[in-house]
Amino acid sequence: xxxxxxxxxxxxxxxxxxxxxxxxxxxxxxxxxxxxxxxxxxxxxxxxxxxxxxxxxxxxxxxxxxxxxxxxxxxxxxxxxxxxxxxxxxxxxxxxxxxxxxxxxxxxxxxxxxxxxxxxxxxxxxxxxxxxxxxxxxxxxxxxxxxxxxxxxxxxxxxxxxxxxxxxxxxxxxxxxxxxxxxxxxxxxxxxxxxxxxxxxxxxxxxxxxxxxxxxxxxxxxxxxxxxxxxxxxxxxxxxxxxxxxxxxxxxxxxxxxxxxxxxxxxxxxxxxxxxxxxxxxxxxxxxxxxxxxxxxxxxxxxxxxxxxxxxxxxxxxxxxxxxxxxxxxxxxxxxxxxxxxxxxxxxxxxxxxxxxxxxxxxxxxxxxxxxxxxxxxxxxxxxxxxxxxxxxxxxxxxxxxxxxxxxxxxxxxxxxxxxxxxxxxxxxxxxxxxxxxxxxxxxxxxxxxxxxxxxxxxxxxxxxxxxxxxxxxxxxxxxxxxxxxxxxx
Ligand SMILES: Cc1cc2nc3c(=O)[nH]c(=O)nc-3n(C[C@H](O)[C@H](O)[C@H](O)COP(=O)(O)OP(=O)(O)OC[C@H]3O[C@@H](n4cnc5c(N)ncnc54)[C@H](O)[C@@H]3O)c2cc1C
Numbered sequence: 469x470x471x472x473x474x475x476x477x478x479x480x481x482x483x484x485x486x487x488x489x490x491x492x493x494x495x496x497x498x499x500x501x502x503x504x505x506x507x508x509x510x511x512x513x514x515x516x517x518x519x520x521x522x523x524x525x526x527x528x529x530x531x532x533x534x535x536x537x538x539x540x541x542x543x544x545x546x547x548x549x550x551x552x553x554x555x556x557x558x559x560x561x562x563x564x565x566x567x568x569x570x571x572x573x574x575x576x577x578x579x580x581x582x583x584x585x586x587x588x589x590x591x592x593x594x595x596x597x598x599x600x601x602x603x604x605x606x607x608x609x610x611x612x613x614x615x616x617x618x619x620x621x622x623x624x625x626x627x628x629x630x631x632x633x634x635x636x637x638x639x640x641x642x643x644x645x646x647x648x649x650x651x652x653x654x655x656x657x658x659x660x661x662x663x664x665x666x667x668x669x670x671x672x673x674x675x676x677x678x679x680x681x682x683x684x685x686x687x688x689x690x691x692x693x694x695x696x697x698x699x700x701x702x703x704x705x706x707x708x709x710x711x712x713x714x715x716x717x718x719x720x721x722x723x724x725x726x727x728x729x730x731x732x733x734x735x736x737x738x739x740x741x742x743x744x745x746x747x748x749x750x751x752x753x754x755x756x757x758x759x760x761x762x763x764x765x766x767x768x769x770x771x772x773x774x775x776x777x778x779x780x781x782x783x784x785x786x787x788x789x790x791x792x793x794x795x796x797x798x799x800x801x802x803x804x805x806x807x808x809x810x811x812x813x814x815x816x817x818x819x820x821x822x823x824x825x826x827x828x829x830x831x832x833x834x835x836x837x838x839x840x841x842x843x844x845x846x847x848x849x850x851x852x853x854x855x856x857x858x859x860x861x862x863x864x865x866x867x868x869x870x871x872x873x874x875x876x877x878x879x880x881x882x883x884x885x886x887x888x889x890x891x892x893x894x895x896x897x898x899x900x901x902x903x904x905x906x907x908x909x910x911x912x913x914x915x916x917x918x919x920x921x922x923x924x925x926x927x928x929x930x931x932x933x934x935x936x937x938x939x940x941x942x943x944x945x946x947x948x949x950x951x952x953x954x955x956x957x958x
Contacts, residue, residue, distance in 0.1 A: 486548030493942050499535050500946045503527035504953040506666055507657040515656060517958040522576035523656040524950045529569030530647045532946070533612070534670045536563060537640070537677045544784060551786045552727075552743075553921055554935055560620070561939045565946075567616045570609055570647075605650035611643035623925070628764070634739055644674055682738055689736040689779030692717045696732070696776040697754065699769070704836030705761040706804060707770045708747065711778050712754040720783060723790050724749050724815030725808050725892065727920075728782030730757065732772060736779035742766070745808035745894070745920070746783065749815035755780065756811075758838065760804035787892060787920040788812075794890035794916060796824040798880060800872070800903055802895020803831055808920065809894055810839055817849045825852045826880045830872045830899065833860040855880050872899065877906045886911035893919040897926025904929045 487495070504524055515523070538546050539559040547555035574596050582589035596602050615636065618625065622632055648671050652664050694717060697710040713719060720728070729741040742765055748756030759769045787808055789797065797816070801809040806829060816825060831837050837856065846852055856867030857876060868876065881889065891907050893900050900919045907917050908930055917931060928936070 485545055487545055489550050492546065492550065493938075493945075496535060496942055497945045497949065500528050500532045501949045501953075503531055503657070503663065503666060504949060506662050508953060508956055510657075510661045510663075515957075516580070517954060518576055518579055519656065520957045521950070521954045522573055524953050525569045525576065526573040526655070527651065527657065528946060528950055529566050529573060530644075530651055530667075531670065532562060532569070533566045533644055533647060534674055536566065537644070537674050541784075542681060543677075547784070549786060549791070551918075551920065552784065553919065556924070557932065557935055558939050561936065562943070563616045563619065565943050567612055570612060574605070574609075601654060602650070604646040604653065608643045608645075608647035608650055611639045611646065615639040615643060630740055637739070641674075641678070645671070685738050685781055686736075689731060689738070689741075689781060692780070693736075694755070694778040694780050696772055696774055696778055698774055699772060701770065702758065702838035704803070704831065704838060706838050707759050707761075708838075709757045709759060709769065709772075710754060711757065711780070714777070719753060720755060720780065722746055722750055722783035723788040724811045725788040726783035726785045726811075727787070727808065728755065728757075728780050728784065730781075731779040732776055736777065738781070740765075741779065741781060743784075745785075745787070745811060747807045747810045747814070749811065749818040751815065751818035758804065758807040758810060785920065787894070787918060789816075789890070789892070792890045792892070792916065792918055794823075795888040796884045796890075797821075797826070798884075798889055798891035798907070799825065799827045800880075800891060800893040800895070801827075801829045802872075802899035802903075803836070804922065805893075805895030805899075806838055807894070809892070810842075812892060813843065813846055813850075817846050820849060822851065824884060825850050826855070826884070827852060828855040828857065828872055828876070828880050830857040830859075830895070832858070834858045834862040834865040834867070853880075872903055872906070874906050874909065877903065878910060881907075881910055881912075887913060887916075890916045890918065893917070894922070897921050897923050899926070901927045901929040901932070904931055 504527060507527070536559060539555055539562065541547050541552045541555050541559070574593065577596070578589045578592045581592055597606055618632075619636060625632065627635075648667050652667050655663070657663055693714045694711045695714050697712045700708045700710075702708055722728075724746070727743050727745040729738070730744050731737065731741040744757045744759055746755055747758040748754070759766050761767045761769070786792075789812060797812075799809045799812055809827070809829070813825075813827065827843065829837065829843070837858075840856075843854055847854070855876060857872055858865060858867055858869055859871060861869045870876075889912060891904075891912055893903050893907075895903075900921055904917050904919055908914060914931055914934065919931075
């Protein structure tokens with residue numbers, strides 16, 4: 469079965485609503501600079517240079533905080549063409565300069581007093597922190613000062629993921645709401661023509677984002693319900709779920725390799741959903757997911773009875789061959805990273821793809837490999853070579869023992885023209901880092917080494933470092949806009 473025309477059209481329309489990667493950087497700088505552009509075109513009460521700098525940091529920090537609401541990986545408009553990995557790395561770095569700008573905002577107001585009379589500066593600072601006039605600003609800053617470090621340290625906090633996520637949303641809303649109140653009521657440029665309207669517009673946009681995430685999508689999880697058709701056990705504490713649309717729910721128009729956010733039973737609320745890659749081909753009805761037991765939600769998966777209502781939000785992501793055309797394909801999976809790789813492989817089989825395909829699959833020990841008979845059977849349809857690598861050996865293990873090191877990657881890519889190959893890698897953070905660096909060393913171009921991480925531990929790859937430099941460049945551009953504003957207004 470193939471995806472009907474209207475569903476393919478729907479998928480195309482959805483893709484049409486994804487912003488081009490080149491537009492995202494300039495749009496970000498523009499969104500952060502919007503209050504300054506407005507302030508520079510209107511007349512305001514004269515102020516000293518440091519006061520202008522402090523106000524500019526406050527306004528830009530607040531605008532950048534609002535933008536964080538749409539860089540959380542939940543909006544395909546923003547992340548659809550750059551992938552969740554890149555958008556999350558941006559979100560995490562940008563959070564730090566939002567915090568820095570907003571911490572500097574009150575400090576710079578008192579800086580000259582500090583240089584002249586530190587005692588008086590303390591008093592002014594204490595007044596800022598305690599006067600009712602500034603209370604909303606202090607609340608915003610306090611919420612942000614908890615939010616950003618707590619998110620960076622999340623893995624080490626003794627908090628359930630759902631609790632952390634709920635707190636993250638609550639603190640973000642508090643910081644933004646209180647920050648907007650502060651800007652409108654006491655902002656130095658708050659009274660400048662059009663400025664209150666801008667902040668009210670920002671507030672309305674944030675409310676709309678929340679309404680989409682926790683209203684419209686919540687309704688969708690209930691109205692467009694799915695049902696669990698079956699659960700099959702795989703080795704390595706993994707389960708394969710076959711999920712089918714309930715009567716009246718349309719098939720999902722997705723591309724192989726994408727992922728969905730999934731909830732089950734009565735807990736079909738966006739705060740409780742989890743991301744899982746689609747392990748099937750759109751050529752087959754319904755959705756297949758391969759889920760590894762990793763905690764409270766995934767530990768329950770294997771015991772869900774057929775018929776359980778399932779909420780599906782998606783599809784998301786660009787971990788697809790359609791987004792990265794090439795003459796030959798390297799598929800590389802580590803552990804449960806086999807989930808989207810099976811989606812891609814099953815789709816290549818369904819389409820009878822004639823390109824050379826090389827599949828490397830690594831796991832801790834021979835008892836943890838899933839789908840081996842199906843991978844073997846795919847050879848009958850595809851020009852497929854398979855490299856299985858287990859860290860531990862066992863009697864009768866037909867694959868190799870060790871890790872996917874440089875030598876094995878070279879063996880995998882042998883005979884392929886590096887510039888014409890695309891590599892799709894999915895697995896634990898450390899494996900993804902090592903393999904992507906290894907493939908770059910073999911001559912694959914950076915834009916053809918594509919990966920999706922299920923966790924963000926495991927070091928930074930060369931590609932991550934380049935992304936960071938680009939993100940820092942954006943921060944630099946915003947800082948330049950602030951400097952220009954101060955120079956013009958001083
Ligand atoms: C894009 C993407 C695709 C994924 N695809 C798959 C897949 O196909 N198969 C698979 O087994 N796993 C996949 N994962 C990982 C999977 O989402 C987590 O293992 C799962 O959510 C763990 O939930 P838990 O409650 O069982 O474990 P917990 O003990 O609650 O969490 C274990 C860790 O999983 C992560 N996690 C937990 N809940 C969430 C959440 N709601 N959103 C994001 N991360 C979370 C956190 O880092 C947490 O520390 C994917 C992750 C991402 C980001």
